[in-house]
Amino acid sequence: MPRTRSTPPAPGPVRLGPEARAALRPAAVGIDTGFWHNRRTTNARVSIPQGPGLLESAGNLHNLRLAAGTAEGEFQGAYPFVDTDVYKWLEAASWQLSHGPDGDEPAGELADEVARIVALVADAQQSDGYLNTWFQLVKEGRRYEDLRWGHELYCAGHLIQAAVAHHRATGRPELLDVAVGFADHIDSVFGPPGSGRPIDGIDGHPEVETALVELYRETGERRYLDLAGYFVDRYGHGLLGGEAYCQDRVPLREATNVEGHAVRQLYLLAGAADLATETGDAELRAAAERLWRAMTATKTHLTGGLGAHHDEEDFGDPYELPNERAYCETCAAIASVQWSWRMALLTGEARYSDLIERTLYNGFLAGVSLDGERWLYVNPLQVRDGHTDTGGDQSARRTRWFRCACCPPNVMRLLASLEHYLATSDDTGLQIHQYVTGRYCAEGVAVRAETEYPWHGTVRLTVEETPAERAWTLSLRIPQWCREFRVRCGEQTYDTPVSDGWLRLERTWAPGDEVVLELGLAPRLTAADPRVDAVRGCVAIERGPLVYCLEQADHPGGGLDDLVLDPTRPLAVKHRPDLLGGVTTVVAAGRRRPVPDRGWWPYTPTDTGQAPEPDAGDPVELTAVPYYAWANREDGSMRVWLPLS
């Protein structure tokens, strides 16, 4: 049911400071139907409302009450950063509140819950501004003694982000006051040698840096920006023992590739991008650009997923992109979107939004079930036939909540603030980065978009508001995956490839002017750089921004690991409104390799370099479903990369 929205949403997670050197400014989009609207509705009606109950049963809220002295008992939870689950939920709920009341959403209830939990947080804060229930309850008197694992500044970062969101969404000061109090405390404790501050140190888990920049943007207090800059530049100098895990092996400015714990690296880089934006630091910008390119070229899975190792949640080596053991933490996908968005604003380059699109539709969205109630912490690209699941947070099966519950509220906050990652403006006009049905608004300009993307490739854009008699440019991102497109704008048609990702339509617009973009959505086979050893001899099926996979549920009569795809046969598209909440499937021709008994040893001599292949095998219709929708039916095997026949 389409709804129109007359006012743009409140400012989002990134609001540039007055001196920012950004190429683009974030613009607001009112999303009102379609793919992302549906997912956001589930987020608003199921995921976010379930948050307080889950935080209560996991003990997070109890810990706040303990710290406030209003309850008795033991600290609950296994990690020093359990407060962040609360903060990320508060951030999600705040962005949700910013959408305003709506007949379908119990906004009043949500506002009450937010106010209640904000009060719990405020009560738990100590008089000097410090706030961390683990160190207040379990490690009393040991503040900042274990910076490598203590996560105190990491927790502060999420508190600050929640507070900024709460302030931007509601205009209320309560949580921002708490965050400012803690930030001021940190600023009084941490600083370089000679600064008079007692500790020259950084947190084992970056996150406070990007948060402090945003706090500067929200409050205008430049100390927070300086503190963020100090932290970013102290990584890589051995303060934490020099481990890559903690981003302490090499300074960002010297690094040649992303490394170590993926989420830590990505949050740090988001902070670096913020800093480069606000300060104009060219060296830091160059480092961020270099590392983004190295990451995407050598350490990114097809889904946009990041992190090759379960062990230490590490990025892994260049071109080390395993399928069944892809870690691809949901939080890493979110952090990647956050970093890339800051890079998009900083540089104006479309590639960053190319990666955002790929990540949103695949590696990120797979993290939450279609019903909004269950989660994946890791997002592998394959679950083998005969998989024995070890359970736990890193299970390949969806889970109601995690022992380390970082991902679920992180998904909630990104979905609830998604409208802020879709469009920008600059002095030339409006840039549309992602295509949704809704209203794109920026600085006197409003454009209405209607689309069934990603299922259909047509986007109809109608200019609704425009300055009179002043030319401006409507820039449309032509996705990196797109091989054919056509844009009709009045009498003109554009279909020549664009070199930098932007199709720019400059004219003096009038209300009612229409632009129709048609993105070719023919399904395609994709191959990897030959250095990606894990997928040699395989292809993946993609369509538009969606990566596809085979699931066991669609292939009865045997496992998936003996299926091969025939690349010479055409791919067919079937719209299946009945399936997985409504998806477009891709059907390919394949065969099921017979499984000969090779005896006890699976390795055989070869004179040609080829294993003795069994005969062709029976033809099988391969039905591929969007990767984001996997693991929503019965447990079973799955694979993205398919061997060729």
Added chain:
Amino acid sequence: MPRTRSTPPAPGPVRLGPEARAALRPAAVGIDTGFWHNRRTTNARVSIPQGPGLLESAGNLHNLRLAAGTAEGEFQGAYPFVDTDVYKWLEAASWQLSHGPDGDEPAGELADEVARIVALVADAQQSDGYLNTWFQLVKEGRRYEDLRWGHELYCAGHLIQAAVAHHRATGRPELLDVAVGFADHIDSVFGPPGSGRPIDGIDGHPEVETALVELYRETGERRYLDLAGYFVDRYGHGLLGGEAYCQDRVPLREATNVEGHAVRQLYLLAGAADLATETGDAELRAAAERLWRAMTATKTHLTGGLGAHHDEEDFGDPYELPNERAYCETCAAIASVQWSWRMALLTGEARYSDLIERTLYNGFLAGVSLDGERWLYVNPLQVRDGHTDTGGDQSARRTRWFRCACCPPNVMRLLASLEHYLATSDDTGLQIHQYVTGRYCAEGVAVRAETEYPWHGTVRLTVEETPAERAWTLSLRIPQWCREFRVRCGEQTYDTPVSDGWLRLERTWAPGDEVVLELGLAPRLTAADPRVDAVRGCVAIERGPLVYCLEQADHPGGGLDDLVLDPTRPLAVKHRPDLLGGVTTVVAAGRRRPVPDRGWWPYTPTDTGQAPEPDAGDPVELTAVPYYAWANREDGSMRVWLPLS
């Protein structure tokens, strides 16, 4: 310098009980020159003598003194099983002592060291027989409260094995008395419900089971056999929470594949094989045979290495056999040899010794440096160009000693007892499982072997002792990898393939009779079952029992990950006495793929299923070295599986 040995070594790690239902009986071999002699000499002269110093500096001996009350200070080490480093060293040193004094080896000093450390162990034992320094010092009063992680029975197992070795090697009772005391204590505590024992439980880390069977064999005390049987059958019933990690998900008798922590699974299966041997339990034997076959067919790396996951040191799923993240713990290779040897004795089948050979020459031997001073805990099949090493125990760089130092003394004990894994006898005669230069002795029969295996394929066997006028069978294992062989025995020649791995020569032998075995050592390319996704489109180079790899050191001018092998060109063999202690290299024709700039995204659309391949690239001579010798030069990349051109 060849030396002859007139007396066979003492009994080894496995001595069958009087009622054992084994197909074969272990026979003794005096190894006196050649490949394994050289490695054993390094073990005897470098590795084992360094043990006490390393155990002293790591604090293991200090902990024993603390427990005995003869020293003061804090417990040293991070794990509850640090005592096992001492026990495994004692076992290694005991086997070494069993070789007798030798002009080159300071046997007297070693005997003194062993006596000194045995006394430390005995002093640390508590009056009721219990012995575990972690629980005596750090977790006092918490005995057996944390069976999942406490490792108390695991420690007891290694103590028992050391004690049996010490007793067999020296005839002395001191350590055996300690072990019997602890075993009796365990037997008084653990038992099934209704047994009157207070605890119905098992250890999170199997190991005591195989040790208890051996203690039964050494002492004749059947209680130990029964206790081992009780433990083996209590796994898989949820006593430890039902985790695969602890072998507690499914009972062995019902399992269809190996799973969970690899070393735990393998030690448990060694115990199961021992039990089946001593009790004739047909169901347990069938389970062990089934699991061995499933493991080798689906979960074994080409090197014999086992364990696909760093995380939880887990076996991984069927056909999940990654290269760069192969865990292949050195201890798992050792445990695999121990289990397979028991299966060889139980069944008489040659395949078990096929796997032992492959494991010894590759996955096991890579665990120790050529100089005997540095170790690998994990044994990957690839180190990528651009690898960032995270250090720590799981580094791909050799390390002097580990925080968890299970592997080094485990290597020492296997090398020091290796002569016990090479030959057997039965009522038909002598079976030679592995070819070394030395004297194979069994029950009135002695055969002298001379060979430069694995570098050369000729083995000359001379009958030295034989019963007069009684026919017996000399059985030679024709390795599973061997495609061409010839045996000359007097006037006769044999070269027809053998179906079960054994070439049986039955006759009435006379002293001086000669048999010449020639195993074809032409280098070969090997391909994997197509379900092994990780090596699709790749081959490995092998020669005889050796798996080969490329190392960066032999390929200047670029990394390894852009090299491709041309399978149509012949492989050449070069003997290189100067290289890596003397190895035979295999030289193959290859090319270096040019590295085009693909921009920021490494995935490209394809219509044929193939990535756009760059042009042929420059020819490169690929020099492959034996995998066991890798990581003995400067740090650099390495790979076993090579993409085809």
